[in-house]
Structures are given as structure tokens and as C-alpha cells.
Amino acid sequence: MKPATLSPARKDIRLSFEFFPPKSAEAEGQLWETAAELSAYDPGFMSVTYGAGGSTKVPTLSTVRQLLKMGLPAASHLTCVGATKEEVHAVVADFQAVGVRHFVTLRGDPPGGVGTAYHPHPGGYANAAELAAGLRGLADFEISVSAYPEKHPQSPDVAADIDMLKRKVDGGATRALTQFFFENDDFERYLERVRKAGITIPVVPGILPVHNLSQVQKFAGMCGASVPGWLADRLAPVDDRPQERAPVAIDLAARQIEDLIARGIGEFHFYTMNRATLVSAVCDRVGFAKIDRRPAAGAAA
Structure with missing residues (x-):
């Protein structure tokens, strides 16, 4: 199979990147290097994950603050599990x-x-739709929400997922970021159903270049995504040989994006795993435009 070809610089494609709070000084340094490298693709935003129940509030806040100091457009994840509305509002204020x-x-x-029963916190927001509406009531925030082309593992069916997405939009959501997927036909069918439901906000594909097949299969099992056999067949023989695995992973992700662009998609959200190598290689292979956007000095301060 030939590698995906390099396309002319695409200045009309919008990108965003997701990170998680670092857990060590070494990981922190890697994150700032990753953010600096990926900033060259002029992302619309760089988001930072937030642990349920506020378990990563301090490191998430610190990471977001540093990204903003670097002159980068930062967004924070926000959850409502294990918190009252007042506690959520206090986090938002911080x-x-x-x-x-x-x-x-x-x-x-x-x-x-994951996999255990969910019970809303007494006095808290019951779900993401209520949380979005609560945020909208606090200020004119930009609000992104999640979407699931293969359905959320706790939803009875895709129709229920789409109904929840509509409730999120009614609550004030302005963009939906999907769980990662590898079958573009699944995404296209999902998007068609979303549009038929009258949902018009951007639904942005979540792209996950595969750093480790076994890890991705584990993630997929927890979040309701699937790893198709053809992808596993390509990656399994080289999964324990990173130098051989990387070109295969880059080609697979680039082909996926090229196909989605051909289907009319103009925005992508990358799950980076706090590493730039594969993501930047995929972006270069597809031909995404770069700019000279050097972060401010003292990024690792």
C-alpha cells in the first residue's frame, strides 16, 4: 500500500489538540515541547483534560495557565461528577x-x-447537557461537548446519544468533539443522523494516531470505540518495534484524514497523548499549513 501523498498546504482546515496534565517534571517538559511544536499548525484551541470529581483540578489549572502564558489558545475540560453546582461554579470561576x-x-x-453505575451528585448537574446550560448561564463561554459515532457505552442506542447531543446543544454547546474512531463510514452515518435531528453545530472528528496498539485497544474497550481488524492487522506485527510502527501509524492516520477531507470535513481534533512526533508527522503528511508561532519565552517556568 502506497503512503498517503502530501497535499498542498491546506490553510482552510481547522485543528485542535488535546493534552492531559503532566504527572512529573520530565512529563511536564515534554508537554511544553509538544505544545510548542504543535502550535505551528495554528490550532483553534488546545484543551486540557480534567479528572472526574475535580481529581486533577490543580494540575489542569496549572497546565491551562501555562499554555495561556505561552500565548496559546487554551481550553479546559470540565466535569460535574461528584460535585454540587456551587462547587462546579467555584471551579469555573478559578x-x-x-x-x-x-x-x-x-x-x-x-x-x-468506567463500567460502574452513574448516580448524579445531590445538588449537582445530572449530565453534560445540564452542565452546558449551567455554564451558559454564568457567562458567554465557548462550550464544546462530546459526541460518540459508535455510541457512548452507557447509552442504549445511537438514537439516545443523538438525543443527548441535541440536549447539549439546546443547553448552549457550540461544538461537538467526537470520541476517536477508525471507520470513517461510521462517522459519516452518525453525522447524517445528527443533521437529520436538526443539530447544526460543527461535529469535529477525534483523531488518535496509534502510539501503541495494545493501549488503544484497551482505551477502545472502555469508551465504546472499536479497533477494526484491518487496523490491528497492519499494526500488530510492528507493535513492539516503535521505529517500524511509527510510519504505519502515520500512514493510517493520514489516510483517515485525507478521506474525511474528501467527504467534506474541515476540522479535526487530535488526541495527542502529550507527544508531538506522530501528530506533527501526520499533519505534515496531509499538508496542513504551518505558521511561525513561537511561544513566549519561559514556557517551562
Whole structure:
């Protein structure tokens, strides 16, 4: 199979990148390097994950603050699990104080972990739709929400997922970011159903270049995504050989994006795993335009 060809620079394609808070000084340095490298693609925003129940509030806030200091457009994830409305509002105020104007609004995983029963906190927001409406009532934030082309694992069917997405939009959501997927036909069928439901906000494909097949298969099992056999067949023989795996992973992700662009998609959200190598290689292969956007000095301060 030939590699995906390099396309002319595409200045009309919008990109965003997702990070998670670093857990060590070494990981922190890697994150700032990653953010600096990916800033060359002029992202619309760089989002930072937030643990359910506020478990990563401090490191998430610190990470977002530093991205903003670097002159980068930062957004914070926000969950409502294990918190009252007043506690959520206090968190929002803390992020707003450092300059955050964009939240990726999620319900969050149940306190018992993925797969356990979810019960809303007494006095809290019951779900992401209520949380989006609560945010909209606080200020004119930009609000992104999640979407699931293969349905959320706790939803009875895709129709229920789409109904929830519509409730999120009614609550004030301005963009939906999808869970990662590898079958573009699944995404296209989902998008057709979303549009038929009268939902007009951008639905942005979530792209996950595969750093490790076994890890992605584990992630997929937890979040309701699937890893098709053809992808596993390509990656399994080289999964324990990173230098051989990388070109295959780059080609697979580039082909996926090229096909989505051919289907009319003009915006992509990358799950970076806090590493730039594969993501930047995919962006270059597809031909996304770069700019000279050097972050301010003292990025790792």
C-alpha cells in the first residue's frame, strides 16, 4: 500500500489538540515541547483534560495557565461528577480568573470507574447537557461537548446519544468533539443522523494516531470505540518495534484524514497523548499549513 501523498498546504482546515496534565517534571517538559511544536499548525484551541470529581483540578489549572502564558489558545475540560453546582461554579470561576473562556463540558466517569453505575451528585448537574446550560448561564463561554459515532457505552442506542447531543446543544454547546474512531463510514452515518435531528453545530472528528496498539485497544474497550481488524492487522506485527510502527501509524492516520477531507470535513481534533512526533508527522503528511508561532519565552517556568 502506497503512503498517503502530501497535499498542498491546506490553510482552510481547522485543528485542535488535546493534552492531559503532566504527572512529573520530565512529563511536564515534554508537554511544553509538544505544545510548542504543535502550535505551528495554528490550532483553534488546545484543551486540557480534567479528572472526574475535580481529581486533577490543580494540575489542569496549572497546565491551562501555562499554555495561556505561552500565548496559546487554551481550553479546559470540565466535569460535574461528584460535585454540587456551587462547587462546579467555584471551579469555573478559578479557571475564568486565569483567562479561560472555552470549556470542554463532560459529565465525567462514575466515581467507581468506567463500567460502574452513574448516580448524579445531590445538588449537582445530572449530565453534560445540564452542565452546558449551567455554564451558559454564568457567562458567554465557548462550550464544546462530546459526541460518540459508535455510541457512548452507557447509552442504549445511537438514537439516545443523538438525543443527548441535541440536549447539549439546546443547553448552549457550540461544538461537538467526537470520541476517536477508525471507520470513517461510521462517522459519516452518525453525522447524517445528527443533521437529520436538526443539530447544526460543527461535529469535529477525534483523531488518535496509534502510539501503541495494545493501549488503544484497551482505551477502545472502555469508551465504546472499536479497533477494526484491518487496523490491528497492519499494526500488530510492528507493535513492539516503535521505529517500524511509527510510519504505519502515520500512514493510517493520514489516510483517515485525507478521506474525511474528501467527504467534506474541515476540522479535526487530535488526541495527542502529550507527544508531538506522530501528530506533527501526520499533519505534515496531509499538508496542513504551518505558521511561525513561537511561544513566549519561559514556557517551562
